Structures are given as C-alpha cells and as structure tokens.
Amino acid sequence: MSKQEQMRYEPVEASPVKQFFVHMLTRDITLGDAILDLLDNCVDGILRSKKRIAGKRPYAGFKAEVEFKRDSFMISDNCGGIPWSLHRYAFKMGRSSDHPKETPGTVGVYGIGMKRAIFKMGKDCLISTKSGRHEYNVHITPEWIANEKEWMIPVSASDGGKKVEGTTILVGALNPDIADRFSADANDFKAELERMVSTHYAFIIDKGFEVRINGDLVKPRPTRLIFAERPRDKRAAAIQPYIFRTRTKDGVDVFLAVGFTRPIPSEDEAIAEREEKRYSSMDAGWTVVCNDRAVLYCDRSELTGWGEAGVPRYHFQFTAISGVVEFRADDASKLPTTTTKRGIDASSRLYLQVKNKMREGMGIFINYTNKWKAHADESRQHIGKGTSLSFEEVRTKANTLAFKATKASVPKGEQYRPDLPMPKKVEPRKRRISFVKDAGDVRLVAEHLFKDDNTDPSIVGETCFDLVLRETKD
Amino acid sequence: MRQPPYHLRPNKAVDRLLLIEAIRHLGKSTELDQYTYYGLGGPYLEDFRLLHESFPELGLVSIEGNRQIFKRQEFHVPCGKIQLQNTDFSSFLRQYDSRDRKSIFWLDYTGLGYSQFDDFMSLLEKVAAGSIVKVTLRAQPCDYFQQERLDDFKRMFEVFLPNSSGVLPRSREDFAKLVQDMLQIAAQRALPGGCGMAYQPLSSFYYKDRTGIFTLTGIVCERANLRNVRASFSNWQYVSLNWARPKQIDVPFLSTKERLHLQKHLPCRLDSGESLVRALGYYVDDNRRKSIKKMRQYAHFYRHFPYFMKAIP
Numbered sequence: 001m002s003k004q005e006q007m008r009y010e011p012v013e014a015s016p017v018k019q020f021f022v023h024m025l026t027r028d029i030t031l032g033d034a035i036l037d038l039l040d041n042c043v044d045g046i047l048r049s050k051k052r053i054a055g056k057r058p059y060a061g062f063k064a065e066v067e068f069k070r071d072s073f074m075i076s077d078n079c080g081g082i083p084w085s086l087h088r089y090a091f092k093m094g095r096s097s098d099h100p101k102e103t104p105g106t107v108g109v110y111g112i113g114m115k116r117a118i119f120k121m122g123k124d125c126l127i128s129t130k131s132g133r134h135e136y137n138v139h140i141t142p143e144w145i146a147n148e149k150e151w152m153i154p155v156s157a158s159d160g161g162k163k164v165e166g167t168t169i170l171v172g173a174l175n176p177d178i179a180d181r182f183s184a185d186a187n188d189f190k191a192e193l194e195r196m197v198s199t200h201y202a203f204i205i206d207k208g209f210e211v212r213i214n215g216d217l218v219k220p221r222p223t224r225l226i227f228a229e230r231p232r233d234k235r236a237a238a239i240q241p242y243i244f245r246t247r248t249k250d251g252v253d254v255f256l257a258v259g260f261t262r263p264i265p266s267e268d269e270a271i272a273e274r275e276e277k278r279y280s281s282m283d284a285g286w287t288v289v290c291n292d293r294a295v296l297y298c299d300r301s302e303l304t305g306w307g308e309a310g311v312p313r314y315h316f317q318f319t320a321i322s323g324v325v326e327f328r329a330d331d332a333s334k335l336p337t338t339t340t341k342r343g344i345d346a347s348s349r350l351y352l353q354v355k356n357k358m359r360e361g362m363g364i365f366i367n368y369t370n371k372w373k374a375h376a377d378e379s380r381q382h383i384g385k386g387t388s389l390s391f392e393e394v395r396t397k398a399n400t401l402a403f404k405a406t407k408a409s410v411p412k413g414e415q416y417r418p419d420l421p422m423p424k425k426v427e428p429r430k431r432r433i434s435f436v437k438d439a440g441d442v443r444l445v446a447e448h449l450f451k452d453d454n455t456d457p458s459i460v461g462e463t464c465f466d467l468v469l470r471e472t473k474d
Numbered sequence: 475m476r477q478p479p480y481h482l483r484p485n486k487a488v489d490r491l492l493l494i495e496a497i498r499h500l501g502k503s504t505e506l507d508q509y510t511y512y513g514l515g516g517p518y519l520e521d522f523r524l525l526h527e528s529f530p531e532l533g534l535v536s537i538e539g540n541r542q543i544f545k546r547q548e549f550h551v552p553c554g555k556i557q558l559q560n561t562d563f564s565s566f567l568r569q570y571d572s573r574d575r576k577s578i579f580w581l582d583y584t585g586l587g588y589s590q591f592d593d594f595m596s597l598l599e600k601v602a603a604g605s606i607v608k609v610t611l612r613a614q615p616c617d618y619f620q621q622e623r624l625d626d627f628k629r630m631f632e633v634f635l636p637n638s639s640g641v642l643p644r645s646r647e648d649f650a651k652l653v654q655d656m657l658q659i660a661a662q663r664a665l666p667g668g669c670g671m672a673y674q675p676l677s678s679f680y681y682k683d684r685t686g687i688f689t690l691t692g693i694v695c696e697r698a699n700l701r702n703v704r705a706s707f708s709n710w711q712y713v714s715l716n717w718a719r720p721k722q723i724d725v726p727f728l729s730t731k732e733r734l735h736l737q738k739h740l741p742c743r744l745d746s747g748e749s750l751v752r753a754l755g756y757y758v759d760d761n762r763r764k765s766i767k768k769m770r771q772y773a774h775f776y777r778h779f780p781y782f783m784k785a786i787p
Contacts, residue, residue: 180667184697187655188662191636198638219638262625276564280588280633443541454542 037113049080060208081131228386242361246413258323266376650680746773
C-alpha cells in the first residue's frame with residue numbers, strides 16, 4: 001500500500017466498562033472475602049479517625065454490625081465515617097494517582113474493595129455516612145449500574161439521623177446466588193463468615209474491636225504457641241517458639257514466630273486420621289498478618305513453605321505446628337498482599353525472603369516431631385510444661401530472650417532459635433511394623449489364635465510377632 | 475462382643491415407631507413400593523421387623539460392617555425380603571447409586587464423630603428427591619466436660635459449629651439443639667441453595683435410655699416442592715418442620731397393670747400429666763412435679779410405647 005493509499009485509523013477507545021466492574025471483577029473474590037473487605041474499610045476508618053493506634057486495646061469502643069437477610073445485606077459501623085474530603089476518591093472504581101496520602105497502617109491500596117463487595121452482592125445500594133459535620137447519602141441504583149455513560153453518582157444530604165460518626169451500607173436487589181446464601185444457606189453461611197472473622201480478625205478483635213453478625217458477637221480465635229520457661233540451668237532444653245524479627249529498608253516490620261500449639265499426635269493417631277478423617281479442619285499451619293489483618297489463615301501449602309526446599313508436605317503428624325508471620329507498614333503498598341487482601345503475593349521479594357525464615361523455623365519443629373512421634377507420651381510431658389501464649393504475648397516475651405543477628409543470611413535481622421528437648425537415643429527404642437494382608441487370611445489367623453475371626457487385625461499381627469519372638473529367644 | 479439390648483430401650487422403641495408414623499404420612503402422598511429402606515439394624519434387625527410388618531411393600535437392605543453381628547443378623551433375619559450386606563457404611567455409600575429410586579435411610583449411630591457428618595452429607599448429595607434420611611447420634615454433653623475433649627470436639631466439628639463462642643452447652647436439651655444446628659449446617663453445605671434440592675426436617679427428638687441420643691428425620695426434596703412437602707406433613711402430631719428445638723422423649727417405666735389402668739383415661743383432653751397422676755393416685759417419680767412431667771410424656775407417646783413382657787420359652 002502506497003503512502004497516498006494508507007488508511008487513516010481513528011484512535012481506539014480504551015475507556016473502562018462499568019459491567020466489567022459489576023460482573024467480572026466480582027468473580028475474583030468470594031462472598032466472605034468481600035464482606036471482610038468491608039470490615040477492612042471499618043478498621044481503616046478507625047485508623048483515620050484515631051490517628052494513633054497504641055496500647056493493648058486500641059480498637060476498644062469501635063464496632064461493626066453485619067446483618068444479612070433473604071433480601072438485604074447491611075454493615076453498620078461507628079468507625080469515623082467517610083470524610084467529605086475523600087468523597088472524590090472513595091466512590092471511584094480504583095485509586096487515582098492524586099489520592100491524598102493515606103493514614104499509616106490502613107490496608108486500602110487499590111480503591112476497589114467497597115465497590116466490588118457491593119456489586120458482588122446486589123444492584124441497589126445506599127451508603128449513609130457521617131464524618132465530622134458532614135452527613136450524606138450515596139445511592140447506587142440498578143439504573144445507574146446499567147447506564148454505561150453515567151459515571152457520576154448523586155449525593156444527598158442526610159436527615160441528621162446518625163448520632164455517631166460512622167458508615168452504614170445497605171445492599172438490596174440481591175443477586176440470586178447471594179440471596180440463596182443469605183436464606184437457604186443462611187446457617188452455613190453465618191457459621192462460615194463467623195469463622196472467617198474470628199480467625200482473620202483475631203488480632204483486631206483481641207485489641208478491642210467488636211464485630212457482630214446477625215446480632216451474635218464474634219469471639220476471636222488467635223493462634224497460641226506453647227512457651228515453657230527454661231529451668232534455672234539455662235542449658236536445659238524447653239519447648240519454645242522460633243522467633244525472627246527485622247525491619248526492612250522501606251519500612252516494613254516483620255515479626256515471625258512458629259512453634260507448637262498442642263501436644264504432637266502419636267503415630268497411632270496419625271495412622272487413624274489417615275485411614276478415617278476425624279477432624280473437619282486443622283488449625284495448623286501458617287497465618288500471615290498484614291497490619292493486624294490476617295491475609296492467610298492456617299495455610300499448609302507451598303505458599304507458606306510446606307513441601308518445598310527440604311520441608312516435607314504437610315500431613316496430620318504435623319498438626320501441632322503453627323506459625324504466625326506479621327508484616328506491618330505505614331504504607332500498605334509495601335505489604336505482600338494481593339488485591340483481595342486475603343492472599344499473599346507469592347512473588348513479592350520481601351515475602352520470598354521471609355519464607356526462608358518460615359521454613360527454617362518450622363524445620364526445627366518438624367525435626368522434633370519426627371524424633372518424638374514414637375514417644376508421643378513423653379513429648380506430651382515437655383509440651384505440658386509450657387503455657388499457651390498469644391502472638392502479642394510471644395512478642396512481649398521475645399524482649400526477654402537472647403536474640404542473635406542473622407547477618408549472613410537474607411533477610412538480615414535477628415532470631416531466637418529454641419533449644420528443644422531431644423530423645424537421648426536418636427534410634428527409637430520402639431519401632432513400628434505395619435503391613436497389609438488379605439482380609440480372609442487375617443480372619444483365618446484370628447480364628448486360629450483367638451477363636452474369634454473378628455479380632456482387631458493389629459492385635460493379630462502383634463500376637464504373630466510375639467509368637468515368633470518367643471520362638472527365636474527359645 | 476457385647477451389644478446393648480437395643481430392642482429393650484423404651485425411648486428408642488418410641489423413636490422407632492415414630493419413624494413408622496413418618497413413613498405412613500409419606501405413604502399418603504406417594505407409593506411406598508417405590509422405596510427401599512437402608513438401615514444399620516444391629517444384631518436383632520428390630521427396625522426391619524417393624525418396617526416389614528407395617529409396610530410389606532418396602533425393599534429392605536441392611537448394612538453391617540462387623541462380621542459377627544452380620545452373622546447374628548443372618549440368624550435373626552425377620553423376613554425373606556431383607557438383603558443383608560456385610561460392609562461398613564462409608565464403603566457402601568461409595569458404591570451407592572440411587573438410580574433415581576427413592577430411599578429411606580436410617581443412619582443409626584451410637585457415637586458422634588466427623589465421619590458420621592461426612593456420611594450424612596455424602597448421602598444427602600446422592601439420594602433421589604423424595605428420599606427420607608434419618609440420622610441418630612450420641613448427644614451426651616458430659617463427654618466434653620474435660621478441656622482436652624472439648625478442644626478435640628471443636629477441632630473435629632469446627633466447620634459445623636454455628637458460632638465462635640467456644641462454649642458447649644451443658645444440658646442435654648441444649649446439646650441436642652447444638653447437634654441439630656450442626657446437622658443443619660451440614661445439610662446446607664451438602665445441598666446449597668443453588669443446587670435446587672433441600673433437606674426438609676420432619677421430626678427431631680432427644681432422649682436418654684442409657685446415653686443421651688439425638689435423632690433427626692428429614693426428607694430430601696426439590697426446593698420448588700418444599701411447600702407441598704411441608705403441607706403433607708403439617709397435620710402430623712410430632713412434626714417439626716422449622717429446625718425448632720428438638721422434642722424430648724422420656725417415657726416413664728410403667729407396669730402393664732398401670733398401663734391397662736390408664737388406658738381408659740387416654741387420650742386426655744385437659745392437662746394430661748395432672749389427670750394421669752390423679753388416675754393412678756400416686757407418684758411414679760420422686761415428686762409431684764416430676765411425676766406430672768413423666769405422665770405428660772406418657773400421654774404424648776403412649777401409642778408408640780411397646781409393652782415389655784417377661785416370657786418363659
């Protein structure tokens with residue numbers, strides 16, 4: 001084609017499409033996570049209004065109430081409201097570059113959480129907020145959602161009904177699958193949401209924040225690690241967590257602790273669990289906390305170091321091992337979280353470095369478990385000497401421990417490696433024998449030995465061994 | 475091996491006969507010959523005997539994992555129609571295919587464990603619409619008074635617990651309600667709203683013969699058909715359609731002579747407990763209050779309370 005014949009191309013349009021936010025972005029997040037996003041906004045509101053978060057219960061007096069019914073969802077808080085100074089940003093789909101500098105400790109980064117949560121649930125939403133002398137309503141209607149050309153949302157002054165500074169979000173015209181979750185599956189969903197809040201918000205609730213779901217107060221379920229004081233003879237071993245802490249150059253504080261939450265299971269218990277699932281869930285594994293909010297709870301996958309770089313895959317034998325790693329930064333964009341804030345950015349350089357320490361720490365407890373699993377009763381005595389400490393208590397305790405600098409490894413920081421008790425002989429005094437035989441043959445031998453073909457196969461096997469042992473000794 | 479004398483447990487006997495009544499109500503709106511009953515009948519197959527006597531058209535399948543009990547079942551088999559299977563229930567369930575045939579299942583357990591909830595959920599996912607699923611579980615709060623047992627319970631059932639309080643009720647009634655709430659969550663998890671099917675409770679009882687027991691009977695049906703199902707059971711005296719608190723079965727031990735004496739006073743129009751205590755002229759329990767309570771129970775369930783007689787073979 002000659003220059004003269006060349007077509008004139010018009011610029012192509014790359015403007016956002018509203019339906020993308022309404023129908024597509026909402027698929028990336030579960031309903032539970034979407035509601036946690038709304039709770040995150042409540043906590044960010046506290047941080048904005050309170051300015052300083054210090055002391056043991058900095059969130060005391062602040063609360064959020066979640067209420068869901070067949071035809072509506074509501075979350076209401078007293079956490080400061082949405083300042084009028086932020087109205088140009090708070091309702092935008094995404095965060096613009098001219099967004100004012102955020103208050104230290106907040107987790108909102110992308111400016112999408114509240115909108116995504118609303119669109120996830122329904123098509124009609126009234127946001128009422130009171131902040132300072134401003135009290136206003138923002139009404140997102142089904143018509144507004146359907147209109148691709150209209151991007152402005154009218155704001156109206158509210159009638160002054162709110163007594164405290166805070167925000168209420170009321171969602172109606174629920175999407176059919178959400179209406180099902182709030183009605184036909186209501187009990188299951190409430191239990192699931194309560195479990196999510198009690199674990200992901202354990203730290204914040206422990207620090208005074210109050211969350212109610214359909215009127216019921218949520219109790220926190222923090223990870224607690226066993227800490228046994230070492231006897232006066234400082235060389236004596238004791239069950240204590242491994243702790244690592246550091247502060248990165250760009251201002252992220254990292255505090256990591258891993259240890260035992262309970263006695264280790266015996267080999268028999270591990271086998272029984274393998275044969276028949278006994279527990280509906282395991283509160284074992286890694287919890288990752290960013291600015292007080294758990295972004296990952298009891299993870300037992302490669303994401304947290306299990307099953308890679310010399311660490312075995314998680315299985316029931318390791319059910320007593322738990323760890324918490326906390327990242328804290330004034331600038332939330334430095335935290336290794338995903339946009340949903342309920343996941344870890346696995347490619348984050350900081351997280352990959354810290355994961356080295358997570359693996360190093362859990363290796364100590366995996367080793368202990370492997371060494372003691374044949375003597376679980378004795379191990380129970382070691383673990384029984386300790387007390388269960390919350391993460392905050394472990395942090396306080398850490399100030400009394402002798403940390404060593406880790407200059408040669410990445411990340412640099414300081415760590416406390418506990419000296420755990422080890423069996424005197426590395427070789428176990430007892431060994432497990434297990435084998436599989438034809439069920440008919442087992443019954444036949446059982447009938448021969450016990451005149452009862454229904455005798456427990458393990459007793460049949462053990463008796464066979466004892467007979468041969470006696471013969472050998474004779 | 476020792477087995478409790480299941481056939482002599484009076485409250486259990488009432489529960490068994492209430493299942494018969496539930497099936498009778500079911501039979502008003504559907505043909506029972508389309509149904510097969512699957513049960514864990516124990517050595518005496520008592521439930522099978524009763525079901526066959528009441529509904530000879532029902533297909534009958536017994537599932538028993540223990541070889542010795544299975545042999546005893548072969549000995550006690552009450553009719554030629556029963557198909558006895560020597561397999562544990564989980565293995566049976568993996569093979570089970572409803573082929574759109576309706577079933578009546580009684581998961582009659584004596585314990586309370588995660589695997590039983592797992593079985594319950596798997597079963598709800600597999601049965602055809604119109605099938606009845608009854609589940610019986612141990613519900614003994616004192617099992618969990620020790621902290622270690624309590625912690626174990628919470629780990630075992632975490633995903634089914636209705637709230638995060640971490641406190642287990644100490645009364646039998648409240649504990650039975652908790653087990654029912656857990657089963658409701660399990661049922662909603664197995665049959666979520668979007669799947670178009672639901673587990674509709676029909677009756678819910680707790681009782682104690684030696685140990686505390688909770689038992690829930692429900693029907694798996696299409697959500698669109700829920701209103702009709704509820705309507706067809708709504709006039710049943712023992713119905714419990716809304717996951718309300720379980721009702722108690724606690725029938726008193728009365729002699730045959732006492733029962734024959736009370737016959738003419740039943741059913742009672744006014745306060746049954748008061749009337750029957752007056753009719754006997756003495757207390758059957760420690761005091762008046764307890765006796766009235768027991769007699770109310772008797773008036774409520776007397777039609778389902780079997781006579782236990784001494785027989786000399």
